[in-house]
Amino acid sequence: MKYIIETTGYILSGCSLTLQLCAVTALGAIPLAILFALGRVSGPKLLDKSLGLYAWIFRGTPLLLQLFFIYYGLSIFGISLKPFTAASLTFIINYTAYLMEIFRSGIQSIDRGQYEASKALNMSYWQTMKRIILPQALKRTLPPSCNEAITLVKDTALVIVIGMGDLLRSAKEVFTRDFRITPFIIAALIYLVLTSGVIGFFRQLEKKLEVYD
Amino acid sequence: MNMIRMINVNKFFGSVVALSDINLEVNEGEVVTIIGPSGSGKSTLLRSINQLEKIDSGRIEIEGEPVVSISENGKHEHINRKQILRLNKRLGMVFQHFNLFPHKTVLENIIEAPVVVNGMKKEDAARIGLELLDTVGLSDKKDSYPSRISGGQKQRVAIARALGMNPDVLLCDEPTSALDPELVGEVLLTLKKLAEKKMTMIVVTHEMAFAKEISDRIIFMDEGKILADGSPEDVLSNPEHPRIRDFVSKFI
Numbered sequence: 241m242k243y244i245i246e247t248t249g250y251i252l253s254g255c256s257l258t259l260q261l262c263a264v265t266a267l268g269a270i271p272l273a274i275l276f277a278l279g280r281v282s283g284p285k286l287l288d289k290s291l292g293l294y295a296w297i298f299r300g301t302p303l304l305l306q307l308f309f310i311y312y313g314l315s316i317f318g319i320s321l322k323p324f325t326a327a328s329l330t331f332i333i334n335y336t337a338y339l340m341e342i343f344r345s346g347i348q349s350i351d352r353g354q355y356e357a358s359k360a361l362n363m364s365y366w367q368t369m370k371r372i373i374l375p376q377a378l379k380r381t382l383p384p385s386c387n388e389a390i391t392l393v394k395d396t397a398l399v400i401v402i403g404m405g406d407l408l409r410s411a412k413e414v415f416t417r418d419f420r421i422t423p424f425i426i427a428a429l430i431y432l433v434l435t436s437g438v439i440g441f442f443r444q445l446e447k448k449l450e451v452y453d
Numbered sequence: 454m455n456m457i458r459m460i461n462v463n464k465f466f467g468s469v470v471a472l473s474d475i476n477l478e479v480n481e482g483e484v485v486t487i488i489g490p491s492g493s494g495k496s497t498l499l500r501s502i503n504q505l506e507k508i509d510s511g512r513i514e515i516e517g518e519p520v521v522s523i524s525e526n527g528k529h530e531h532i533n534r535k536q537i538l539r540l541n542k543r544l545g546m547v548f549q550h551f552n553l554f555p556h557k558t559v560l561e562n563i564i565e566a567p568v569v570v571n572g573m574k575k576e577d578a579a580r581i582g583l584e585l586l587d588t589v590g591l592s593d594k595k596d597s598y599p600s601r602i603s604g605g606q607k608q609r610v611a612i613a614r615a616l617g618m619n620p621d622v623l624l625c626d627e628p629t630s631a632l633d634p635e636l637v638g639e640v641l642l643t644l645k646k647l648a649e650k651k652m653t654m655i656v657v658t659h660e661m662a663f664a665k666e667i668s669d670r671i672i673f674m675d676e677g678k679i680l681a682d683g684s685p686e687d688v689l690s691n692p693e694h695p696r697i698r699d700f701v702s703k704f705i
Contacts, residue, residue: 356505357552361566361618362542371569375556452556452598 247414248426254410255430261327261396261406266389268332273339274378278369280344291340298337304398306330311402327399335392342384346377379449386442390435407431454481455517456543456622456653457502461525462511464497464677471497472508473677479622482651486664489674490700495657496549498674499624502655503544504537515540516621542570545615549627551607553599559610560586560595563617571618578617585613589643605636609643616647623647625656629663661704665689673697 280288298306310333311326321329350373358368397408411427414420457479464472472494479485487495500506502513504521512522520540522530554562563585564578586592589609594602599610608628615623628644629637641663648654648667658664664671664685671688673681675696681688692698 351552353548353550353552354554357546357548357554359505360503360544360546360548361614362538362570363566364570367569371565372554379556449556452600 244422244426247423248430250414251407251410251423251426251430254405254407255434257324257399257404257406258393258396258434261324261331261399262389262392264328265331265335265392268328269335269339272332272336273343274374276336276340277343277347280340281347282365295337295341298334299341303330303334303395304401306334307398307402323399323402323404326402327396327404331392331395335388338388339385342381342388343377346381347373349380350376379446382442382446382449386439389438389442393434393438394431455479456481456483456515457655458512458514458517459498459502460512460514462498462501462508462513464494464501464506464508470677471506472501475511475677475679477672477679477682479653479655481621481653483669484648484652484654484656484667485670485672486656486658486668487672487674488658488661488664488700489680493674494677495674496626497677499626499655499657502624503541503546505546515543542618543621545618545620545623547608547611547615547623547625547628549630551599551604551611551631553607553611553614555599558596558598559591559602562599562610563614566614567617582613582617585616586610588646589613590639603636604632605639608632608640612640612643612647622653622655625654625658627657627659629658629660661689661701673700675700 276291276294280291307327307330310330311321311323314321314326354372354376355368358372363372396406399406400409400412407430408427411423414423455478457477459475459477462472462475463470475498477498487498489495497506501508502515508521508523510523510525510527513520518536518540519530519532520537522532524530554565557565560579560582563582564573564575567573567578567581568575583592583595586595589612591602591606591609591613594606594610599607602610612623612628625644629640632640637660641660644654644656645663645667656664656667668685670683671681671685672679673688673692673694673696680694681692681697688697689701692701
């Protein structure tokens with residue numbers, strides 16, 4: 241029992257990196273993705289095409305490769321980033337691409353009549369988007385966004401490859417030292433707690449917004 | 454006073470003529486209904502007044518000032534955006550499918566534009582909103598979401614929402630076409646009350662009896678053209694044009 245508590249404590253110390261990375265990614269990617277989605281829907285064609293290309297590249301290549309590229313690859317050009325900076329940057333760029341497409345589909349699913357009513361009431365583009373379209377569109381995209389959030393929690397484990405110590409790495413260290421399966425089980429349980437938190441958060445949000453259905 | 458004026462307005466959807474050389478004037482306090490077969494350009498005409506549809510040529514004036522003016526060769530006359538906004542604010546619109554904001558309560562729907570567009574204080578807007586809800590008989594629904602009320606109630610809320618911006622002209626695009634038959638009456642009654650208060654209205658409708666009852670003028674459209682423009686008796690009772698005779702006979 242003492243072993244389990246000590247091991248859990250050690251693994252949890254790696255958990256703070258996981259959480260930090262998730263928070264930074266969410267804070268960076270969500271606003272960017274909304275802005276880009278609006279750019280795709282209402283911007284000039286060239287912007288739409290460019291953002292489409294961006295989504296194509298970052299959804300179409302492995303996140304691990306992108307992480308290598310930004311951390312190791314860029315150093316060839318004299319740009320050397322700290323591991324946390326490189327990881328944050330990679331995750332934000334990657335998740336923005338996915339979320340942009342999710343939000344875009346949400347925006348495009350809103351009935352034209354909503355735009356027409358807003359225009360007939362003389363609301364500006366930004367007023368219409370901020371107050372009428374986005375609240376409805378974002379609500380519709382909660383289920384796929386929840387999927388992305390869960391994936392994000394788990395994807396953060398990839399930062400091991402650039403030498404960072406997250407919760408999975410802590411577990412691996414204990415395993416290497418003690419050669420026992422327990423640390424992996426503890427790590428799995430911690431991931432389950434984290435992802436359950438994410439699911440619970442989204443469920444609450446959906447419930448709160450259900451009132452108008 | 455001249456509230457709406459359309460001069461030589463043309464509009465095409467590809468090679469299809471949607472509006473063909475439309476000339477129309479609507480005066481203050483007048484109730485004008487537009488009737489005609491589907492696809493005749495009624496809704497397009499109405500929607501071009503508040504620029505939900507872009508016209509290809511012609512000129513549209515609101516209260517004597519242009520909101521759009523395009524010569525036959527496609528040359529746009531420059532009109533200040535502020536002027537367009539100021540003039541458009543004189544117009545309110547009611548849609549066939551209501552287009553209420555589903556994520557906002559009935560009262561929030563009404564006060565949204567006065568607060569956000571006109572910068573009115575929330576309390577003042579709410580007070581006016583409640584008065585408007587009272588006039589359409591829905592005070593008890595102020596905190597309901599649109600999904601919880603009937604189609605007829607939705608349209609009455611939509612009318613109150615349009616009136617919330619205190620417009621001089623109300624444009625109604627088939628306001629009862631999406632309603633169950635038993636709900637049509639309450640909406641027509643609401644519009645009739647507005648007509649009695651001398652609200653300037655342009656109503657696209659298929660309700661012949663209603664058109665006859667409230668209209669100062671009836672306009673008959675077919676294939677993008679105005680075929681008749683006159684008093685209800687002139688247009689409906691002794692139609693000269695065979696297309697109109699044909700159309701009217703279907704409703705008797």
